[in-house]
Amino acid sequence: MKNTIRQVFHSPKFVIGFIIFAALLLTTIIYPIVVATDPLEMVGNGNFFKPGTYVSVKDAVEGSKYTLNVDVQSASLGSKISAEDKEAMKEWLVKFGGVAEADIDIEDAEGLIGLWEANYSENAEQKGLTSSKKKYYVRLNKNIDGILLNNDVIIAQENSETGELEQSASIGSQEFVNTKDVANRRTFILGTDNFGRDVLTELVHATKTSLRVGLIAGVIATLIGLFLGLISGYVGGVVDDLIMFITNMFTVIPSFVLLILISYSVGQNARGVNLVGIIIGITSWTWTTRSVRSQVISLRNRDHVNLSKLSGHSMMRIVLTDILPYLASYVVMAFILQISSGILAEAQLSMLGLGPSTSNAATLGLMMNWATLYAAPLNGSWWAYFPVVITIALIAFSLNLMNTGLDQVFNPQLRD
Amino acid sequence: MKYLKGFKKYYGQKILWYLITLFFAIVLNFVLPRLMPGDPVASIAAGAVSGMTDTTAIQKVLNDYAEKFGVNEPMIVQFGIWAKNAIRGDFGVSFGQYPRTVADIISSSVGWTLALQLPAILVGWILGNLLGAVAAYIKGAFDKVILPVFLFVSNIPAFGMAIILLTVFGINLKWFPTSGGYGFDLIPNMSWEFVRSVISHYQLPFWSIVLITIGGQAIGMRSMAIYELNADYVKYSRFLGIKDRKIVGYVFRNAMLPQITGLAMSLGTMMGGALVAEIIFSYPGIGSTLMTAVRGQDYPLISACTLMITVMVLLANLFVELIYGVIDPRVKAAQQD
Numbered sequence: 160m161k162n163t164i165r166q167v168f169h170s171p172k173f174v175i176g177f178i179i180f181a182a183l184l185l186t187t188i189i190y191p192i193v194v195a196t197d198p199l200e201m202v203g204n205g206n207f208f209k210p211g212t213y214v215s216v217k218d219a220v221e222g223s224k225y226t227l228n229v230d231v232q233s234a235s236l237g238s239k240i241s242a243e244d245k246e247a248m249k250e251w252l253v254k255f256g257g258v259a260e261a262d263i264d265i266e267d268a269e270g271l272i273g274l275w276e277a278n279y280s281e282n283a284e285q286k287g288l289t290s291s292k293k294k295y296y297v298r299l300n301k302n303i304d305g306i307l308l309n310n311d312v313i314i315a316q317e318n319s320e321t322g323e324l325e326q327s328a329s330i331g332s333q334e335f336v337n338t339k340d341v342a343n344r345r346t347f348i349l350g351t352d353n354f355g356r357d358v359l360t361e362l363v364h365a366t367k368t369s370l371r372v373g374l375i376a377g378v379i380a381t382l383i384g385l386f387l388g389l390i391s392g393y394v395g396g397v398v399d400d401l402i403m404f405i406t407n408m409f410t411v412i413p414s415f416v417l418l419i420l421i422s423y424s425v426g427q428n429a430r431g432v433n434l435v436g437i438i439i440g441i442t443s444w445t446w447t448t449r450s451v452r453s454q455v456i457s458l459r460n461r462d463h464v465n466l467s468k469l470s471g472h473s474m475m476r477i478v479l480t481d482i483l484p485y486l487a488s489y490v491v492m493a494f495i496l497q498i499s500s501g502i503l504a505e506a507q508l509s510m511l512g513l514g515p516s517t518s519n520a521a522t523l524g525l526m527m528n529w530a531t532l533y534a535a536p537l538n539g540s541w542w543a544y545f546p547v548v549i550t551i552a553l554i555a556f557s558l559n560l561m562n563t564g565l566d567q568v569f570n571p572q573l574r575d
Numbered sequence: 576m577k578y579l580k581g582f583k584k585y586y587g588q589k590i591l592w593y594l595i596t597l598f599f600a601i602v603l604n605f606v607l608p609r610l611m612p613g614d615p616v617a618s619i620a621a622g623a624v625s626g627m628t629d630t631t632a633i634q635k636v637l638n639d640y641a642e643k644f645g646v647n648e649p650m651i652v653q654f655g656i657w658a659k660n661a662i663r664g665d666f667g668v669s670f671g672q673y674p675r676t677v678a679d680i681i682s683s684s685v686g687w688t689l690a691l692q693l694p695a696i697l698v699g700w701i702l703g704n705l706l707g708a709v710a711a712y713i714k715g716a717f718d719k720v721i722l723p724v725f726l727f728v729s730n731i732p733a734f735g736m737a738i739i740l741l742t743v744f745g746i747n748l749k750w751f752p753t754s755g756g757y758g759f760d761l762i763p764n765m766s767w768e769f770v771r772s773v774i775s776h777y778q779l780p781f782w783s784i785v786l787i788t789i790g791g792q793a794i795g796m797r798s799m800a801i802y803e804l805n806a807d808y809v810k811y812s813r814f815l816g817i818k819d820r821k822i823v824g825y826v827f828r829n830a831m832l833p834q835i836t837g838l839a840m841s842l843g844t845m846m847g848g849a850l851v852a853e854i855i856f857s858y859p860g861i862g863s864t865l866m867t868a869v870r871g872q873d874y875p876l877i878s879a880c881t882l883m884i885t886v887m888v889l890l891a892n893l894f895v896e897l898i899y900g901v902i903d904p905r906v907k908a909a910q911q912d
Contacts, residue, residue: 407596408595408596408599408600410840411593411596411843411888411889411892412596412599412600412603412843412885412888412889413842413843413844413846413847413884413885413888414843414844414847415843415844415846415847415850415884416600416604416843416847416881416884416885416888417603417607419865419869419877419881420603420604420607420608420878420881421607423608423869423874423877424607424608424609499730500844503732503848506732506734507732507734507847507848507851510734510851510854510866511851511854511865511866511869512866512869512870513869527734527735527738531738531854531855536738536741536742536745536746536753536855537746537753539746541742544738545738545739545742548731548732548735548738548739551731551732551735552727552730552731552732552735555730555731555732556726556727556730559726559729559730560726563726
């Protein structure tokens with residue numbers, strides 16, 4: 160036993176898979192201890208906030224200021240004037256400003272603004288421009304002027320007696336706050352989702368829940384598969400025929416269909432996380448049954464089994480002591496694959512809207528489902544779904560690597 | 576002559592077995608929802624009309640339901656009524672898309688799914704097997720680089736691959752449209768414009784299924800081919816001085832057989848994954864229809880969709896097994912006895 164384990168941990172594939180899986184598992188255990196916030200708390204009041212650190216504007220205004228001698232203008236210009244605006248500016252300058260196209264570098268925001276300031280005039284003759292386009296240029300010009308003017312921002316407060324606004328502070332463009340000084344700040348490493356929930360925290364909890372679904376499904380599928388495979392292989396005869404007939408049938412009838420039918424029939428309200436795991440388990444035992452059966456058939460006429468039979472041992476005992484130990488490696492491998500396919504099945508069910516219906520836990524599939532329902536890809540909110548896809552892929556990848564590693568240890572022919 | 580007879584017997588048995596399986600699947604499709612506690616039929620009917628405001632529509636649906644399902648009859652009679660209607664292609668009226676019939680909705684989406692999945696799975700399977708065999712034969716750098724990549728790619732779920740392709744090629748690079756089966760401003764006809772629109776909408780769903788299939792198949796084929804390359808007959812052939820190319824041909828053919836069985840057995844899983852990938856692209860196939868049906872609590876549509884998927888998978892499986900009978904020398908030999 161000890162030797163086998165040592166051998167297994169010598170397989171690089173198994174070790175890599177094991178490390179990835181252990182890292183994921185540990186994260187789901189440790190992260191909630193460090194970050195104790197409710198994963199489903201709707202922090203953001205709106206859809207899909209970008210990843211980053213959010214600081215309270217009020218705190219920032221009231222906090223201590225530091226004057227930094229840095230050029231703030233070009234950065235603001237870069238962020239406030241969009242690429243389309245730049246294109247439009249170039250077009251105007253070429254058409255009406257008399258600037259040669261070769262002189263304009265659209266990447267150089269400052270140079271472009273310089274040319275714009277020098278050449279643009281509201282009253283210039285603009286033949287062939289619609290009036291809405293003309294107005295757009297006027298607005299754009301004002302916008303640019305505003306950025307260039309670089310006025311201080313005035314903070315005013317309402318006097319409670321007279322109702323007049325009184326200036327309480329003015330903020331120059333060179334003034335900065337240190338984000339560490341701001342008491343109210345939240346960091347969303349992966350932004351927020353469509354409900355305004357912190358994606359990272361949600362993802363960690365969802366991974367944990369999905370692993371649980373996979374584990375339940377894996378245990379049930381393996382137990383059913385092992386039981387049926389043992390009986391079918393060892394007893395043989397009519398029992399074998401019957402079990403194999405049913406097994407072959409359920410191999411061909413897509414388990415995906417059974418999953419949908421059962422999940423739908425159970426009803427929205429009853430479908431908790433554990434139940435979904437159970438449903439997945441009872442629809443995915445066929446592979447295990449087949450492989451266990453074929454192993455048992457090759458084992459049942461071995462000498463040591465025959466010896467046990469001659470010694471009058473009960474069938475139960477023969478199966479448990481003479482056959483099961485030889486199957487252990489197969490069963491472990493099948494179990495690992497079942498976990499991985501269970502997690503995938505949950506995700507697919509959830510994408511169809513048949514996942515666990517729960518208000519107190521997220522799963523990886525539900526996160527995908529929400530992200531697609533709220534059109535996250537079309538919004539460019541990659542953080543709402545990309546980490547989820549990667550997590551699912553990593554779980555499946557690590558489990559499959561472990562499986563391949565084990566396979567190579569136990570089937571030397573596959574070693575390369 | 577004897578040979579033909581053997582084939583007939585083999586095919587006859589296979590077809591019979593698949594017919595029994597189909598019957599069993601149909602029974603499951605009917606019975607499973609009705610085995611659940613409570614009165615699903617009544618609650619489903621109530622749920623179906625809960626969103627409707629048009630009273631004549633509600634009455635029509637309820638009447639339709641009572642008639643179609645024979646709600647008050649015993650289960651076996653209900654099954655008879657249901658089966659009789661199903662054979663005529665009558666699956667009732669959709670709750671969610673009233674007054675369209677379920678048969679109408681299904682028939683407009685089956686074509687899309689077939690046209691997408693059949694070629695995609697086939698192309699992925701062929702490419703995957705070729706790459707796997709090449710990786711096993713060449714070994715070295717090609718094998719070392721290709722294998723881990725495929726191992727990772729094959730573990731991305733189909734919908735994950737779909738969403739990645741959608742983001743990269745649809746939204747960021749804007750090479751292909753992001754949703755639907757054809758331009759939303761077009762009416763299906765045989766014009767060149769429509770065909771071009773269909774083809775460009777086809778690319779992303781197609782390649783996402785192909786990529787996923789390639790990964791899994793390449794890995795399977797590689798280990799099969801390595802196994803075969805070490806077999807005695809290969810060593811013997813080398814010893815006899817048979818050309819490498821010819822040996823590779825033998826190896827490929829032998830390694831192919833388990834891959835075909837593998838394809839038959841995993842077709843259901845593959846199609847399930849690909850159906851979910853359809854949702855990402857709002858592709859107008861069975862997958863998207865199924866999701867709409869689930870959202871709308873549209874029971875007749877769900878049950879017809881699952882039945883349709885089952886029939887498609889069973890037919891594909893039967894087809895693979897029949898082909899297998901032709902190419903596997905062992906099956907051929909057995910038939911000649």
